[in-house]
Amino acid sequence: MKRSLALVCLLALLVPFALFAGGAQESATEAPVEEPYKVAFVYIGPPGDLGWTYMHDVGKKEMEAALGSAVETTLIESVEEGPDSARIMGQYARNGYDMVFATSFGYMDYALETAMDNPDLLVEHCSGYKTADNMSTYFGRMYQPRYLSGIVAGSMTETNIIGYVAAFPIPEVIRGINAFTLGAQSVNPDVEVKVVWTNTWYDPVKEREAAIALLDSGADLLAQHQDTTEPPKAAKERGALSIGYDADMGQFVGESVLCSPMWNWGPYYTATVKAGMEGTWESHQFWGGLSEDTVKLSAMSALVPADVQAKVTEVQASIVAGDWDVFTGPLYDQSGAMILADGEVMSDGDMLSMGFFVEGVVGTVN
């Protein structure tokens, strides 16, 4: 009796799974023409995260719109940065895909492994530093729009304490914090940027806790290098201002988000896939800035005064024109030691391995 009851329950449980399995859909677009160029995207999170993955997905859709039926795409979301990712990318290669975009740093070694095993597959890896004949890296100079957002933050803070919810103490994040701080100091020399590390890219609970800790310590404006909208929401609840990241977070949170340094992958994805289709693709290390439109600053909130907006536009124009870049001397680190002499410009190599905080940042790089 017991056994048959258990069996019935088990079967009842399995029925919906069978139904779902039958109804599972491929997100690949239909291909009316022969032999479309097949491109796969591997995402670290869900496209609905309104942050990092969302922006890659927006770029993917732009590329699809630009190239139309000549390209066939698929995506897989929430892939862990582990051996599974190599298996997934290898599977795409076996299924006849021509190009794979691996959109997170942690896929690097697995992407390289996949590239080595599948010489016909073109691998595009975001934010890494390893390349091969058929593997490239691509990333953006996010520090440029971060500097611009720092100008806004420095102008708008009243307590002169800005909180910065930061993910991991790695050069990418440190570079962003330094650029942001330099931007804030350029308009407000008394500003202090307090950094709290969460050691996670994406954890709504931790990000909120870190944000509240910063607000409790006197910050009236929060910036972030995190992939959720929790820090701006926590700030809003306390009546504080914030700077978003990844996407235009003001759309999701409201006016209290003054602006967001954001990604804009569409142009790069379109150009790269096109190069792949035309056979002009070559292994490269792409690091696009404001002038390549890979990164940009979102439209500013109505709370930002016109003169601040004008100042941002002016600095942005000088960066785009190539007259000036963020890490130009004189530059001092936290201890006051000189890093760059007056007029000296930091090399890309030094920027990519940055491991110190500039003067004015409160926190430790560890």
Add this chain to the structure above:
Amino acid sequence: MDLNWFVCFLGAAVVAGTPLVLATLGELITEKSGSLNLGVEGMMYMGAIIGFTTGLQTGSPFFAFIGAALAGILGAMIFGFVTITLRANQIVTGLTLTMFGTGFAGFIGTPIIGERAPQKIIDTFVKVKLPLLGDIPVIGEIFFNQDYLVYLTYILIILVGFYLYKSRYGLNGTIVGENPKAADSLGISVIGYRYLHLAMGGALCGLAGGYLSLIYVPSWQDSMIAGRGWIAVALVIFSKWNPYRAYIGALFFGGLNIVGFRLQQFDLPVSTYLLDALPYLMTVIVLVFDSMRSKSRSHAPAGLGTPYFREER
């Protein structure tokens, strides 16, 4: 670190500790009757997602939390059916329930990731200062300037204490957990009490999940519970199955969860990874110390984890 720093920190610790208190009380009641339900994490996930979706659909804070509690009960009933009626292994079933709940929340929640709880619910659970109690210096600011659900947990702790130690039903349930054969011979329904305690425990775990998704974060995101269910399991042991001690433990762990971000601002020469690991490290230490205690002093219900076979008497 001035007084204001401590008040802010402890006030935040009370909030961070609230989901832990609820889940710990739930697991404590469950274990008191002899069921070792390791599915706390899963029930919290079910409560978090069902509470959140109910809130989205109805916009009502009341129905949202009823939904969260019912989802927790549903999880507990699955566990009860498999372990009490079908007499399967409790440990394995609990682990399965955790995996099921996590997957369940991911499956239902994917389309609504990033969505915010309805404004009405957020407005209902803003911090409210209690009259009189809230005016006590320091203590009032920490404990009595919180949201309604925090106040509800204070009442629940007292209710659970009263139920377990002063009421006939609670004492019957405790006997079932200590010695099911003796309870059965006294005419106490072992199966009935185990189901009852599971349901109460499930409801509390569901509420704990709902607190996280509806008040603490108020928006839906993946991996929201993040191991809190496991901390609750350890806290039950830490509390020696006593609801009042459970509250102290939950506050302590709630504080540990958030202390890292605050200590970072003092430029301590300690790795942030170590600060982040504190709650989990403490969980392991608690479990190690508990396992070193002799069986007679461990306070665990004697019948914990063993299914009851009347025919085997």
